[in-house]
Amino acid sequence: GESVGLHLPTLSVQEGDNSIINCAYSNSASDYFIWYKQESGKGPQFIIDIRSNMDKRQGQRVTVLLNKTVKHLSLQIAATQPGDSAVYFCAGAGSARQLTFGSGTQLTVLP
Amino acid sequence: EAGVAQSPRYKIIEKRQSVAFWCNPISGHATLYWYQQILGQGPKLLIQFQNNGVVDDSQLPKDRFSAERLKGVDSTLKIQPAKLEDSAVYLCASAVAFYNEQFFGPGTRLTVL
Numbered sequence: 001g002e003s004v005g006l007h008l009p010t011l012s013v014q015e016g017d018n019s020i021i022n023c024a025y026s027n028s029a030s031d032y033f034i035w036y037k038q039e040s041g042k043g044p045q046f047i048i049d050i051r052s053n054m055d056k057r058q059g060q061r062v063t064v065l066l067n068k069t070v071k072h073l074s075l076q077i078a079a080t081q082p083g084d085s086a087v088y089f090c091a092g093a094g095s096a097r098q099l100t101f102g103s104g105t106q107l108t109v110l111p
Numbered sequence: 112e113a114g115v116a117q118s119p120r121y122k123i124i125e126k127r128q129s130v131a132f133w134c135n136p137i138s139g140h141a142t143l144y145w146y147q148q149i150l151g152q153g154p155k156l157l158i159q160f161q162n163n164g165v166v167d168d169s170q171l172p173k174d175r176f177s178a179e180r181l182k183g184v185d186s187t188l189k190i191q192p193a194k195l196e197d198s199a200v201y202l203c204a205s206a207v208a209f210y211n212e213q214f215f216g217p218g219t220r221l222t223v224l
Contacts, residue, residue: 004153043115043202043215044154089153097210098167101153 004092004102012108019077021105023090026071030092034099035064035075038087047075047088077107085109113137115216117203123222129191132219136184136205142166144213145178145188146202154202160186161209193223 004025013019025033031052036044050057050064050073057064063076077084087106091099116135124130136143141162146154157176159166163183171178175194180186190197200218 041217043204043217045215046212049212091153096167098156098159099154099213101155103151103153 004090004100008105009103010106010108012110013080014110015082016079019075019080019084019107021075021077021088021090021107023073023075023102024071025073025090025092027092027094027100028071029094030100031095032093032097033064033066033073034091034093035062036089036091036101037084038089038104040086044089080107080109082109082111115203115205115214117201117216117219119219120217121220121222123224124193125224126195127192129189130193130221131187131189132201132203132221134186134188134203134205134216136186136203137214140205140207140214141183142206142209142211142213143180143186144204144206145186146204148200148202148218150199157188159209166209190221193221195223197221198223 034049035047038044048059048062048064050066055066061078066073087104089101089104091101093099118133143160145157148154157171158168158178160180163180178188200220202218203216204213206213
């Protein structure tokens with residue numbers, strides 16, 4: 001089955017700096033990955049996704065990088081803002097699109 | 112567009128009691144999911160519905176958990192009897208179809224004493 005994990009449980013960055021959150025996965029059959037943001041007391045919120053036929057995808061202030069060789073993906077947040085403080089999860093899925101979530105990274109933005 | 116609604120938001124029960132959670136997905140979403148999120152962990156899929164049929168319940172502890180989506184819209188998740196390790200946030204998510212983006216509700220936080 002799929003195993004998805006995150007490298008660091010917590011990450012603190014200064015406001016305005018860039019943030020990089022990392023994630024590793026084990027199942028080579030996973031062909032779809034999503035990053036979610038979860039604020040306290042709320043459900044996960046979709047940030048950005050990427051399919052395995054891509055190695056990079058950009059959104060508004062966010063970029064996801066996928067390295068299939070080492071089964072690693074990362075989420076980069078540009079010019080981190082206080083509103084970015086949350087827990088970030090990566091999730092992987094195969095053809096059935098059932099998501100396996102990692103354990104999450106708590107991002108804290110310092111003033 | 113209204114999001115996924117869940118109730119209650121919080122529930123405290125004693126072990127061996129029963130509890131039920133309710134989910135109203137986004138209108139028109141055929142696929143509905145229930146997840147369990149233990150504190151400090153990512154959500155874990157319990158069951159997936161397509162309309163009123165079960166697609167996958169392989170991770171649902173069927174000796175105590177049950178779920179239904181009788182009319183293919185609202186869904187209920189029940190635990191009977193509850194154990195201490197069932198303390199978690201129970202999240203409901205819905206999608207237009209299984210290959211579309213999942214939208215999550217705010218969850219129900221269950222505490223079993």
